[in-house]
Amino acid sequence: MRPRLRPTTIALLCALPLLAAGIAAAVSAVSSAAAPPSPAAPARQAVAGAAPIARPVLLTGEIEALDTQTIVVPPSMSAPVVLRNFVAEGTPVKAGDLVLRIETSGGANIDRMKIELQRAIARTQREVANLEAGAIDTEKALISAEAALAKAKVDAALPKLQITPLNYDRYQAELDRATRDLAIKRETRDNYLRSVDRRREDGELEMKKMQINLAFQIAQLKQSEVRAERDGVVVHGYSPWKGERFEEGASAWPGNAAGVVQGQGQMAASAWVLEADRPYLSEGQDLSLRFDALPGAALTGKIQSITSAPEARASWGRGRYFRVRIGLPEGHGLPLVAGMSVFAEPRTAAAAVRPPPPSVQLLAIEGEIASRQALPVSPPSIPYVWQYKLASIPPEGTLVQAGQPIAQFEAGEVTTQLMQQQGQLNEKRRALEKLLLDQAEADRAGELAVAEAQSNAEKSERKASQPKELIRRVDYDKLVIERTEKTALAKLAVQQRAAQIRARHAERADLESEVADLQLQQAALAKGQAALTVIAPRKGLLMYRSNFSGEKFSVGSQVFMGLSVATLADPEQLYINAAVPEAQASSVHVGQQARVTVPGANQALNAHVVALGRAFHGKSTAQSTIVRNVELQFDGTPAGLKPGAAVQAVLVVDAGGKERSR
Numbered sequence: 001m002r003p004r005l006r007p008t009t010i011a012l013l014c015a016l017p018l019l020a021a022g023i024a025a026a027v028s029a030v031s032s033a034a035a036p037p038s039p040a041a042p043a044r045q046a047v048a049g050a051a052p053i054a055r056p057v058l059l060t061g062e063i064e065a066l067d068t069q070t071i072v073v074p075p076s077m078s079a080p081v082v083l084r085n086f087v088a089e090g091t092p093v094k095a096g097d098l099v100l101r102i103e104t105s106g107g108a109n110i111d112r113m114k115i116e117l118q119r120a121i122a123r124t125q126r127e128v129a130n131l132e133a134g135a136i137d138t139e140k141a142l143i144s145a146e147a148a149l150a151k152a153k154v155d156a157a158l159p160k161l162q163i164t165p166l167n168y169d170r171y172q173a174e175l176d177r178a179t180r181d182l183a184i185k186r187e188t189r190d191n192y193l194r195s196v197d198r199r200r201e202d203g204e205l206e207m208k209k210m211q212i213n214l215a216f217q218i219a220q221l222k223q224s225e226v227r228a229e230r231d232g233v234v235v236h237g238y239s240p241w242k243g244e245r246f247e248e249g250a251s252a253w254p255g256n257a258a259g260v261v262q263g264q265g266q267m268a269a270s271a272w273v274l275e276a277d278r279p280y281l282s283e284g285q286d287l288s289l290r291f292d293a294l295p296g297a298a299l300t301g302k303i304q305s306i307t308s309a310p311e312a313r314a315s316w317g318r319g320r321y322f323r324v325r326i327g328l329p330e331g332h333g334l335p336l337v338a339g340m341s342v343f344a345e346p347r348t349a350a351a352a353v354r355p356p357p358p359s360v361q362l363l364a365i366e367g368e369i370a371s372r373q374a375l376p377v378s379p380p381s382i383p384y385v386w387q388y389k390l391a392s393i394p395p396e397g398t399l400v401q402a403g404q405p406i407a408q409f410e411a412g413e414v415t416t417q418l419m420q421q422q423g424q425l426n427e428k429r430r431a432l433e434k435l436l437l438d439q440a441e442a443d444r445a446g447e448l449a450v451a452e453a454q455s456n457a458e459k460s461e462r463k464a465s466q467p468k469e470l471i472r473r474v475d476y477d478k479l480v481i482e483r484t485e486k487t488a489l490a491k492l493a494v495q496q497r498a499a500q501i502r503a504r505h506a507e508r509a510d511l512e513s514e515v516a517d518l519q520l521q522q523a524a525l526a527k528g529q530a531a532l533t534v535i536a537p538r539k540g541l542l543m544y545r546s547n548f549s550g551e552k553f554s555v556g557s558q559v560f561m562g563l564s565v566a567t568l569a570d571p572e573q574l575y576i577n578a579a580v581p582e583a584q585a586s587s588v589h590v591g592q593q594a595r596v597t598v599p600g601a602n603q604a605l606n607a608h609v610v611a612l613g614r615a616f617h618g619k620s621t622a623q624s625t626i627v628r629n630v631e632l633q634f635d636g637t638p639a640g641l642k643p644g645a646a647v648q649a650v651l652v653v654d655a656g657g658k659e660r661s662r
Helices: 007-034 041-050 106-156 165-223 275-280 412-464 473-531 582-587
Strands: 059-065 068-072 081-084 098-102 225-227 232-236 257-262 267-274 286-291 298-306 320-327 341-346 362-371 374-377 387-392 405-410 533-535 540-544 558-560 566-569 574-581 593-598 603-618 626-634 646-652
Touching: 059 320, 068 232, 098 257, 106 165, 106 473, 232 603, 257 603, 267 275, 267 298, 267 341, 275 320, 362 566, 362 626, 374 540, 405 566, 412 473, 473 533, 574 582, 574 646, 582 626, 593 626
Parallel strands: none
Antiparallel strands: 059 267, 059 341, 068 257, 081 098, 098 225, 232 257, 267 320, 286 298, 286 341, 298 320, 362 574, 362 646, 374 566, 387 405, 387 558, 405 533, 540 566, 574 626, 593 603, 593 646, 603 626
């Protein structure tokens, strides 16, 4: 296998001819200085200056699918997150299909925010209704003040000569007082009405803010899903901090590339050129392309674009590189796969196509046993609980039966919060019972107040219906004024009772929403507390997973939310997940026979290749070797094998393997 060369190494190789030419020129100059000059020397120097040495430029890159959609882990308010509904690798999907969803607590937050919105609406309605009831009180006081002023005007209109001076002064003083009192009552009524309008506007703003937050949470919950933007095949990616492949139930950080939806359309090549080699390339220039995975095959590509600014690539050293997009000829007929290594050089300086390496009869690759159904074992997602303790777990490799506990987690905060919320819930329930009794008494008091106001209105009506000729004019005018006052007060009493009823209903709805909120929180905590004991949904082998430090989880380990401590693998659906180096990938094809040996078990089994990876990729973060995944299926049912065990497979290479590797 020929490893992919770094551009810095390529640049050094390219500079060797120039270095040799410079050394030769320096030796020639020293020789010329030591020897006497000849008449032909200037002519040779002129010829040498007119024919500079051409500098070869070598590029390395990879094949890319132009119609590829990157599956990015959605944003989340917590990290890491658990990947759910992740479509299996190699599954064809259509545009709009769900390919990935992350586990989030957005649903519980949305339910809680809806309850808080209902509480805010009820609280606003209660306060506005109370203010309206208070405004009606000020309206009553204003009507009484207007009636008092009207009566004072009747008394003050009496001639001074017909009454005693004392009564006259008293009537005039009462008129002045009633006038001032009316102005005060009118100002109080206006202030109360403005306060009602302000509280109603504040409530509308508060509800609008909560509705925006609720819409944001709903949108964020919708963003927790990734759907295919085009037709293609799902290819899983690799974790940048663990080097493991992302699978269903794996942990990832928001923003990680969990995989791609690889289309079946046009391919292109992307390469990187060292900053010092950029002047020797131009758009439209022909390049000769060779591929490590296809020995002996070559194509002629054309530079389509070169980035305008270089960028650093830490994995390749301290150099800066330009990205070159290379177009491939149509109908080339080569079985190109995304991720293949590409070696390119300008067409004018291209060397002859290298013959393919001699074929081998046996190909040895390494891999490990895996299960096609592996369920993650992780702590539950409980709101506002971020860290758990692994209290108990069976030994690794234990065959767990369905319904058997496989892990026990502890979180002291859950019990504490559950007790606190239970106490708050009991308190709110008692407050609700007391409120219902108080409101029933208030309803009866309101009915009595309305009945009293209507009775006063009827009494004043009867008094004012007396014959005008039988009573004094002053007394009759006062009875008419009082009738108008009592009738208006009776109408306001009915309106006030309705406002008070609305206020009591809103107060009861607010308290009931608070009780429902506490019940929802308590139910979520109770569900999370029950889920602290993980029950096996089916039979399987328990295999431990590693933490951030590369150590396997054990009893007493602190587990952050979203992390899986183990997997439950199905022992009846085992296969071999292996990787073949890129230079030898052309020798592997579906259906190829293999002999699998398990080191340390003195066991050899027959298997065959059932699938090839949809893309080439780096072996791991520590090894940049380009490999292609190979899946092998056992010919029979193996016994005594466990997922995670390392194996070695020897494949028999035949003459037709290269054609069938597509």
